[in-house]
Amino acid sequence: MSDEHAGHHNVNYSIIFGFLCFCTLMSFAFDKMGIENKIVLIILVMGVAVAKAMFVLTYFMHLKFEGNWKFVLLAPTCALALGLPLALLPDIGVHYYTQDVPQIHDAVTAHGEEADEKPKTPEKTH
């Protein structure tokens, strides 16, 4: 039975492939364009990456032709995959308390500020 269902869907894979190559070129170009604004750059390249991923998923991995189980399987996975970094963010990405590590001292001294900054007091964080 595996034999029959393989040929079912007539996708022109070459076009998909062409599109993927184009996307890769775009990311590369975005990098070389020297976009100053980090946020814009991130949005652009991640947008391209997501587009590529969608193409690979839908066509190469045949998700377009699968039943609804794909949503049952992939929706929770994606939710978790996005949720984990988001949940880590308030603790690891943002520091609620004063970080006291050499890298930060160095950065502070390099910017010509006073080396003995005060402990982060509640007012400052708010």
Next chain:
Amino acid sequence: MSHESPAPALKMGLPIPNSKLGMWLFLGTEIMFFTAFIGAYLVLRIGSPGWPTKVEDTHIVVEAGAINTFVLILSSYFVVVAHEAMGAKNFQKAWKFLAFTFGLSCLFLGIKSYEYYGKISHDILPSHIAENDEQAINKVTREMEDVVNAEMARLGMEGKALEDKRTALQAAIGEQKGGKLSQLQALAAFDSEFVELSRHARDNVALSIPSAEFESQRKALTPGDKLQPLTLHGVEEYLKKLRADKQFAGLFSEVHDPHPVPYGNLFASTYFLMTGFHALHVIIGMILFGMVLMQGSKLDAGWSDWIENSGLYWHFVDLVWIFLFPLLYIV
């Protein structure tokens, strides 16, 4: 393999083979596996002000990454084409496309190793990177010491401690050992440069206290000493000067430029973690395809599911790279 049996009217479950369902579930777990890595990378990066992004810090080669993306996409493309050929019972064509895929994955690993080589030769390895001036200076002296040590051992100086070897070195120079003499002299000169630098670095407190205070303290401690506060820039100049010196040619290949990179070690850790595990997945994929290729002309329809499932796996590997590329190379 697919022996016919009447499909029961009441077949429960999904209309896909177990193997494919299993593969998709496995891919679900794989997504979580890479989520942990990528997620950790993202939050660590956001949480580290001054994360290294400049090429001179990271030695990231965007071109290599882009080419590798292309290589993986192309190989993915060949997999789907191969699977299509299997469906059309054109087994030799399928074999050929899979062989391309295999070749491309080798190419991918080749480019990856080239990149790794670049990293290693710049010593961008976890816990090898100096994160501030002091560590950079220390690293230079440590590496110079290693060079001296190794050279002396190579030139036949016996003894364990550096001091013993030094005495042997002086003796050897005294004996005027023919052709080796110039080498020995260069080494001795290099050694004395190292001794001076390391003494300098050891006594150097300029980096930890404000320079004015340091000056006064140093004056008080060692009046008349010729040591000046050592700065990273000073060391760089000094190395440049030494490198220009023909005499030491060759000895410097081991010594890296002093180049502090804040959060460099964390960067290297995450970089190698993610690309390393991705490469491991590539290798597993190569094994999966290798098993098909080993069938040679015996390849038949029985392998269709295998190719489909390894194909799914391979596309997943491709997907991971699609995200790693912008995250590691561009952003």
Next chain:
Amino acid sequence: MRYFWAAFFMFWPIVAIVIFTISPAMNWWFPGAGDPDSLTKGQSMTPLGVDIDNLFYLILIITSVVFVLTHIALGYVLFRGARDEGKKALFSHGSHALEVMWTIVPTGILIFISLYQLDVWRKFRVMSSFPEAAVEAPVAEVTARQFEWRIRYPAPGKKLQLKPQPDDLYTVNDLHVPTNRPVMIQLRSEDVQHSFFAPQLRVKQDALPGQVIPVWFEVTQAGHYQLTCAELCGWGHYKMKARIVAEPQTQFGKYLHDLRNEQNDDGVQDKKSGDADDE
């Protein structure tokens, strides 16, 4: 025998409740200030601790009620099951009304507990609601290390700085704080994770390497309190024993003063000149 088993499952919750009821009297209860027989036994010595205790008692009441009711229900169904030997069982797949009821009632209770406690948590941890007085002048920096607590006070009259200052005062395993005003300490760790745990004060906060975490509390009664470590930090985890001495402000000032004299005493000069050199 059937009744025996039904009784068996009712016997133990009764024992459990009895044990809980006699516990405070048996001194198996919260550690309080001073000697265990005093009136303040089992009572927290900080306002925040009292809040925590009250919350504990509230939850204790709620859970006790739930515990008793569920076990009465369990006992009832068991005894009926034992009595109705051989009778054909009730053929019922459930009841929507019941189902809804026992979803909604616990929801209400749980939401109530959730919201009720938020305030205590905010007071304890959210830095913007720390008492002004505590934030203004942190009393000391407490650095945990394997296996002791190192305490650094600013010199009398000065403010605590993030970086050690030449005139800072140091002690080990002995933290003095003034009473009757909110005090804040800066908690940090020199090596692995530790946890600053003062049982009588109901304060607990992990010390994280690389971070400085402010902790505040207000001791209302002078006395000696325990300070222990509550995060596994190596083989000596159990012996990170220290004390917190709470004393009136004047006495605390005197303590710092003495500490400074002691620290600046080089053993040669007499005590007085020690005071002189900080001009």
Next chain:
Amino acid sequence: MSTINPASTPNALAHAVHGEAAHHELSFVRKYIFSTDHKMIGIQFLITTLLMLMVGGALALAVRWQLAYPWKTMPIVGELLFAQQGGQITPEFYTMLFTMHATVMIFLVVIPVLAGAYGNFCIPLMIGADDMAFPTLNMLSYWFMWPAIACFGTSFFVGGGPASGWTSYPLLADLYEAAPGSGWAQNFWLLGVTFIGFSSMMGSINYLTTIINMRAPGMTLFRMPMTIWGMFITAILQAFALPVLTAAGFMQVGDRLFGTVFFIPSGVVVNNAAPTIGGGQPLLWQHLFWFYSHPAVYIMLLPAMGMVSDMLATMCRKPLFGYKPMVYAMAAIAGLGFIVWGHHMFTSGMNPALGMTFMISTMMIALPSAIKTFNWIGTIWGGNIRFNTVFLNCVAFVSMFIVGGLSGIFMAAVPTDIYFHDTYFIVAHFHYVLFGATLFGVFGAIVYWFPKMFGRMMNEKLGKLHFVLTFIGFNGTFFPMHMLGIAGMPRRYADPYLHPYLEHLQPMNLIMTWFAILMGVAQFVLLANFAYSMFLGPKCGRNPWDANSLEWSAPSPPGHGNFDIPPVIYRGPYEFSSPLSGDKDFLMQTEPPVTDNVNDTPPEPDDTA
């Protein structure tokens, strides 16, 4: 190398009949050791985990010894193991003891006994499949347990043993200098966790595929017994949570062996070593670890909940009260289970806003648990109860789960957790849920499915004796721990009595230890009963409990391929005492709708199939 043809699998008969005919007697090795038969693998898991329970229990008793008689020579084993210290438990050794106790209990007892043993044994039988979807993978999942056991075993002997608790928090676990002596032990520990992770991973993918795709005709999702639901949801939890732990484990291995710095901040001076270079953050580990390990506590509970639901219904001769709400409650526990992990980190220095979020989600997880609890009581209500060992263990499960769950509420409330975190209150909580709930459920399941496994019944008298002794020993050991916790006794203390405010608790600890020893003795009764009944217990027919679910329509023990008649399912699993069932009080899932005078013996296998 294609896969099992899905079309053929539900047709168990075709397989069974053809298979049996063409079947050769398997060699001993293929049959008992490298077996791919899910039943044998299940039994292998069961016996292995029971042995590991002994090991874990022995370690627990050593822990208890130190708490009752601090620094006193351990009897018998003391002089044998560490004569050089006068048979005393050193603090390092104590750390290793509770670390390995927890590791063995969690990774080698509870998880494998639920998913490994009963998951394997029950899933194909209860959904009417002839085997798992991937039998070889199944075999591997058992055999991957052994490298894990070997690694954990090795970590006892290299260096001083792992010394950072089962939670393995960095930097204690990350830096060699932090726990001198634990060096390679910690590495092996991590390796062991990775292996057991692979084992569980293979298992869960296998279970999911089997349950989704290999159900017999008529076995719709909402006709599956709760056991299957429990296993199914557990497998989902495992599939999504475990990779994160594996990933985090690799990161810790990297930190320990390859110089990476994920969890190591800069400038930390440990044990007078040079300051670390670092750059990472220790909290990251805690998040990643609990992202797995909180769902893991439900992995350690949900299958037991499922099995208890089945056993209760059967022993009360009554349909499960609220089947669908039970299923949804389980799913809700699983879903919420993914977003509560932060409740282990309330005092860790996490962002307080995050703490609030986690607190609320943790509170909410009590809801589905409430639904489950009340439904169990509802199931017993009005039942025609058979007070046998199975039933008693199940009631103990419910009762103990209530206690354990309610103590969870104290900790879910952040302010009280400030006080209770890392005190014995926590220890009481999780032993009530892990031992009190899960293991009592497992003890019930052992007796319940024993006839199906070995074709013989277990001894009732010994079973009840075991139950009573364990129940008393258990409560005697762990109930007082609540008091210890309230009195502020921190966990993981080798000698709490060093602190004056804890001195007066020693007599209490002493009593607890003796209860623990009683509980230990009780487990020998279980062992004896198990071994005796395996060979000498009274033989039984297909359906000794008059139960409904599919496995009881297969022979006891089922042969290769499980069913001699292809099961077709006509109804849900809990049709006890139905008015349709006539004289009997049960209606098996395989019984066709017309129910006149159908007896228990299945029809002869149909050769034409």
